[in-house]
Amino acid sequence: NHTKQQLLDTPSGAIYHSQRDPNRLWVGTQFEGLISLYFNTKTSQWKVEKRVKNIKGDPRSIVEDEEGTLWLGTLLNGAIKIEFPTDIYHPMVTEYSKVHGLPKANICGIFKAVGHLMFATENGIFRFDKTHNRFVPDRTLGDEFADGEKPVYSIVEDKNKHIWLNSTD
DSSP, rough: OOOOOOOOSSSSEEEOOOOOOEEEEEESSSSOEEEEEEETTTTTTTEEEEEEEOOOSSSEEEEETTTEEEEESSSOOOOOEOOOOSOSOHHHHHEOOOOGGOOSSSEEHHHHTTTEEEEETTEEEEEETTTEEEEEEOTTTTTGGGGGSSSSSEEEEEEEEEEEEEEEO
């Protein structure tokens, strides 16, 4: 209805429109962790629904998997998995870093492509292996993007299922 509403007064590096609930936006902030904004259809207003404060780092990407789990890629603290086993108000936060198979602390971005989540890093593409609870090189797009030599900054799958990468030679 063309009205403005300021909800947050903190720097944010990522925003994600929930696939499970179209009235929810997730915002990764620099100082306040992850924030859920919820749109009330009756009042046509947004409100801060939940703040997940125990998030280290500066989230730069947010993706939701098929199970409703959120994955955050941070600037300096690896990947963060946020699960909601009972409801949005009781999240379980798990941090992943080099000890879990990531090459460095920074994640360039997390993307959905080729039917799964892909973690773009300065050392190529990784995927999360649930069975072993660790990250492994993702060879889906070829060995050259999984051998640790070529950085990948972003991944996009277009409507024709073509994959686009931002990388270097």
